[in-house]
Amino acid sequence: xTQLLAVAALGFxxxxxxxxxxxxxxxxxxxxxxxxxxxxxxxTGAVWALGHTFTILVVGGAIVLFxxxxxxxxxxxxxxxxxxxxxxxxxxxxxxxxxxxxxxxRENGRARELLGGSRIAxxxxxxxxHGLAGSAAIALLVLAVIGRSSWSLLYLLIFGVGTIVGxxxxxAAIGIPxxxxxxxxxxxxxxxxxxxGAVSLIFGLIIAYKxxxxxxxxxxxxxxxxx
Numbered sequence: 001x002t003q004l005l006a007v008a009a010l011g012f013x014x015x016x017x018x019x020x021x022x023x024x025x026x027x028x029x030x031x032x033x034x035x036x037x038x039x040x041x042x043x044t045g046a047v048w049a050l051g052h053t054f055t056i057l058v059v060g061g062a063i064v065l066f067x068x069x070x071x072x073x074x075x076x077x078x079x080x081x082x083x084x085x086x087x088x089x090x091x092x093x094x095x096x097x098x099x100x101x102x103x104x105x106r107e108n109g110r111a112r113e114l115l116g117g118s119r120i121a122x123x124x125x126x127x128x129x130h131g132l133a134g135s136a137a138i139a140l141l142v143l144a145v146i147g148r149s150s151w152s153l154l155y156l157l158i159f160g161v162g163t164i165v166g167x168x169x170x171x172a173a174i175g176i177p178x179x180x181x182x183x184x185x186x187x188x189x190x191x192x193x194x195x196x197g198a199v200s201l202i203f204g205l206i207i208a209y210k211x212x213x214x215x216x217x218x219x220x221x222x223x224x225x226x227x
Contacts, residue, residue: 004151004154007146007151007154007155007158008154008155008158010155011154011155011156011157011158011159011162012158012159012161012162012165013162014159014162015158015159015160015161015162015163015164015165015166016162016163016165016166016169017166018134018159018162018163018166019045019049019162019163019166019167019169019170020166020170022203023082023086023130023203023207024048024130024167024170025170025174026086026196026199026200026203027048027082027085027086027089027126027130027200028044028045028048028123028126028167028170028171028174029174029196029199029200030086030089030090030092030093030196030197030200031044031048031089031122031123031126032044032045032171032174032175032178033093033178033189033192033193033196033197034093034096034193035175035178035179036178036179037175037179038172038175038176038179039172040119040175041171041172041174041175041178041179042168042169042171042172042175043119044119044123044171044175045123045164045167045168045169045170045171045172046164046167046168047119047120047123047124047127048123048124048126048127048130048167048171049127049160049163049164049166049167049168050124050127050164051123051124051125051126051127051128051130051131052127052128052130052131052160052163052167053127053131053159053160053161053163053164054127054128054131055127055128055129055130055131055132055135056131056134056135056138056139056156056159056160057156057157057160058135059131059132059135059136059139060135060136060138060139060142060156061139061153061156063135063136063139063140063143064139064142064143064149064152064153064156065149065153070136070226072222072223072224073217073222073224075136075224075226076211076215076216076217076222076224077217078132078133078136079133079207079211079224080207080208080211080212080217081129081132081133082129082130082133082204082207083204083205083206083207083208083211084204084208085126085129085204086200086201086203086204086207087200087201087204087205087208088204089126089197089200089204090196090197090198090199090200090201090202090203090204091197091201092197093193093194093196093197093200094194094197094198094201096193096197097190097193097194097197100190100193101190136226137226138156138159139152139156140226142155142156142159177192178192
């Protein structure tokens, strides 16, 4: 029982730490930049983490239970998806900020409707992609350290709960300046959105270059080490 509690505690706190990975922070910041309240920002984090946890449990669970072996090119492709996603999120934020400038900070009804509809779908999809990229490394590490499949699955579940809690705290904190800017100055809010979009775009390009060129995804001999 003591060992089981230790496994659960470890999974929870490592899940919270996992929420602070740089690519996670960059991605959720581009989404939180569109929020106008801390509560909405925290909800964004929770939805992202649910998508992340779902993929971790599905893919990671299959690796633990069935011994799935992911080929190097497939593993690199899953990680490349994060870079592509960051590029897309960055461009979307930059385009949105430019549109806001062109319209003097006014959004038409259709834009607000689309934005509202994306509050759940966008962070959910982003979380699923992030979970896809990291599921192999997490599952292989857990299986190597714990050994027992049942405990490994429990660890993955508790890890997901920790990630949800951690990401909610992170996005709530990130949402503070955006919420303040939204209520005081649209110019400042646009500046934050442009900054988050630019960082996401650059970060995504760096990841894409590393995976595609340095790790050899687009070459004849890809090298992949889950991390």
